Amino acid sequence: MDEVAAAFEEQRGRLVAVAYRMLGSQADAEDAVQEAWLRLARQDADTIDNLAGWLTTVVGRVCLDVLRTRKARPQASYEDQLPEFVVTEDNDVANDAVLADSVGLALLVVLESLGPSERLAFVLHDLFAVPFDEIGQIIGKSTDATKMLASRARRKVQGSATPTDERRQQRAVVDAFLAAARQGDFEGLLQVLDPDVVQRTHTPRGMTVRLGATEVATRIQRGANANLKTRRVLVNGNPGIAAWTATGQPLSVMSCTVTNGRISEMVSITDPAHLATLNLPPAPE
CATH class of the missing domain: 3.10.450.50 (Nuclear Transport Factor 2; Chain: A,)
Structure with a gap:
């Protein structure tokens, strides 16, 4: 079990990053990753051929459930919630490279406008290079349908880019x-x-x-x-x-x-x- 725990810890940072882009909340992201660990602990590790892929799939499904629950039963308006601020330096025009790097943070606002399946397809494929066939298994759609979801999400994201x-x-x-x-x-x-x-x-x-x-x-x-x-x-x-x-x-x-x-x-x-x-x-x- 120690080897499984060590292997999981190697993946934790990436999994939290995936979940954070999906959910827009550090606390929710940590909860999703913790749920993946609990499921791993109940699983026979010898039956898992690709631990990184297995964990990504589990975290993706947990996040998808959370997003669908939010959509079905919206909670308090985001306006009433304490915002999660990520604050970085802004050194004028010379800092355009930092602005470009920070798009991943501003992107969270844009992602809120996407449907759960669109969001998962875009995040997993475009930000974390997960193959479309694996994403399709998570959301229950064909590879071609998953590609279409990611393409539609990509157009929305690109349309919101700030020149x-x-x-x-x-x-x-x-x-x-x-x-x-x-x-x-x-x-x-x-x-x-x-x-x-x-x-x-x-x-x-x-x-x-x-x-x-x-x-x-x-x-x-x-x-x-x-x-x-x-x-x-x-x-x-x-x-x-x-x-x-x-x-x-x-x-x-x-x-x-x-x-x-x-x-x-x-x-x-x-x-x-x-x-x-x-x-x-x-x-x-």
Whole structure:
């Protein structure tokens, strides 16, 4: 059994990566992989010719069940859930390579629009190179039908890709917002906020919501603090802002959605306990 456990641990990192791309939740991904281990423990390992393939199949089926359950009985809106932020550095235009690498993170948002079978076919084949015939066995479809699912998902994903020029425009908008926020410039904030902007902030006491450019700008102007350290970052591959105290303690992380040259949505985390779990880049000097 020790040999089986060791072999499983060799596969764990890849399995979690597969499950995370499928489910968009680290906790759910870990649960799916743990279920695969429990099933492996009940299985006669000598009957498994390809352990990596067997585990991928099991994790895929577990994830598919979870996605179908979500679709059949939707739980609370994602707007009400604490977001899973992956925060990385954003070093301006020179960082386009990092932006390209981060597409896997931003992709999670796009994958939410796919059906369970589409999502599994695309993730397993395009991201993890699992053959179509093996994927077809997981979802219960022929190889040709599985190829069609992956192709349809691929078109949706490609159609949602953000061109480099648009990425640069988004950066410019976030930079303008950051400059106005630092100065408490009310008019400057209104220029970069969509009139119907929505700001959601996850605090230790729960989520607060502010609606409209005037309300959001007023709150930001009142909270302007020249002693804060702030910088633009990437949050799940999209432009965002991180803030620290003068002594370098994390204060907040915010993801920004830019639409037609203005910020239309802002999602922030200010809960210190949750901020402590994020792998934040260093505060600016």
